[in-house]
Amino acid sequence: MNHTPRSRTVLSCILLVVSLGAGATACGGSDKHPLSAKPSDATGKIAFSAPAGSAKADPDKPLEVTSKGGDGRITDVIAVDATGHYLAGELAADGLRWHSTAPLAAGARYTVKVATENKSGAPGARTLTFDTRPAKKKLQVEFGPEEGEYGVGQPITATLSEPIKSKKARDVVERSLKVRSTPVANGGAWHWVDDTELHFRPKEYWPAHGSITATSNLEGVKISDKLYGAAVKPLKLAVGSRLEAIVDASAHYMTVYRDGEEINSIPVTTGKPGFSTRNGIKVVLGKQQFVQMNGSTVGIGGSEGYNLPVYWATRVTWSGEYVHAAPWSVGSQGVANVSHGCVGMSTGNAAWFFETVTPGDIVQVVNSAGDYMEDFGNGFGDWNMEWDDWRKGSVLQAGIRDGSSPADAARLRPSV
Structure with missing residues (x-):
């Protein structure tokens, strides 16, 4: 009968086991330290830089774990805080030292589990729990x-x-x-x-x-x-809902859309020459049923000065631009721009708009002679910034562009 090399090896093992008697082993390796053996307590063989007892560790100092006595080495270290965050670290090639490579958290409790083996390969383990000092x-x-x-x-x-x-x-x-x-x-x-x-x-x-x-x-x-x-x-x-109000300053109309469908078209007046309404996308900041509008508070005085009670006022800039009722200019609404920068309409239309919109809704002005809405500082002009320019303001995404490689995209941390 012919045997493959593996078959001959198996047969030799069987014969050897029989010749050695019951309980003897061979060809399977030593059972001196079987894989199922419970690790021994390595307390006397491992040292930590963390303080003992109730003393708290300085989070500004790295954690160090060392093997002492020369009898064996560290094989693994796992350090995790109470919130589940792992502390990154590095184990020396000789297994005699591990140290953290990331800062410890302040005011945290860490559990550190150390695995070891001695010179003959027997496993050992030690666990330490310690707290770090809270941040000042x-x-x-x-x-x-x-x-x-x-x-x-x-x-x-x-x-x-x-x-x-x-x-x-x-x-x-x-x-x-x-x-x-x-x-x-x-x-x-x-x-x-x-x-x-x-x-x-x-x-x-x-x-x-x-x-x-x-x-x-x-x-x-x-x-x-x-x-x-x-x-x-x-x-x-x-x-x-996705509610957008598009104000066409040259057509003197505001068209309101909900989830892409037109729900109203309103005659309006916007800023006259010298007071032209800002172009661009604005976000509703808040609503006030009554506002006393005084031109002097926004630097408008002299012959252009005003001090008027205004109703159904929906605010879109901090500098005083509103969508509001303007009963004094009904004759110009849908025809001409006569305001000092606000979007004016009839009292009924202003009340409807006031009741329809909520903070965070969009008011976009187009075809005005005015400047563009500021990106920041005068409300939320965030949407006027191109997406690539927006990402330049992020530390994590400054170098990322649409169509980047998967490796580049993997760098992104924020998620939506």
Whole structure:
């Protein structure tokens, strides 16, 4: 009978086992340290840089784990905090030292599990739990707007308690602030307006009839020297219909659409020469049933000065631009532009618009002789910025363009 090399080996093993007697083994390796063996306690063989007892570790110092006594080596280290975040680290080639390569979180509890083996290959294990000191200086973050229902144009804002200037620190902050929408929006990115404010928007308006959530995992995370993140209150918004009001300043009409369908067309008057209404996309900021409008508060005086009671006022800029009732100019509405920059209409039409729109809805002015709406600082002009330019204001997405490779896209952290 012919045997393959494997068959001969198996047969030889069987014969050897029989000749050695019951309980003897051969050809299967030594059972001195079987894989199922329970690891021994390596407490006396492993040292930590973390303090013992109730003392708290300095989060500004790395964690070190060392093998002592020369009897064996470290094979693995897993360090995780109470929130489930793993601490990155590096094990020396000789297995005698492991050290963290990322900052520890402040005010956190860590569990460190160390696996070892001695010179003869026997496994060992040790577990350590320790706390880090709380941060003395914390970065507070407040999401905006207030919870509620908004239109599809509402940006998410993040206001910071401390200025963040360096690219490295901004990277940490931006990675820690998450925005998601249901249904999923088309892309999305944070944009640093300045050192203390970020705005988040998708490439296009938010999906209608959905929701947006903003969350943070910044708590305890080291941002810069001595500055750590604080807990951040999450935000959830409901999104209503896609409501857009398109104001054609040259045609003197405003057409209102809901979810793509026209629902009203209203004769209006916009800013006259010298006071032309700003072009571009604006976002409804709020509504006031009555406002006393005084020209002197926005620098308009002399023969152009005014002080009027105004009803059904829907605000679109902080500098005083509204969509409102203007019964004194009904004869010009649909015909000529005679206002000081606001969009004026009859009292009935203004009341209808007031009741129809909600903060976050879109008012877009076209064909005006005025300047374009500011991107920031006078309301929400965020949507007037081209998408590639918007992403240039993000540390994470500054180099990303539509059509980039999957490897480039994998760098993106914010999700919608």
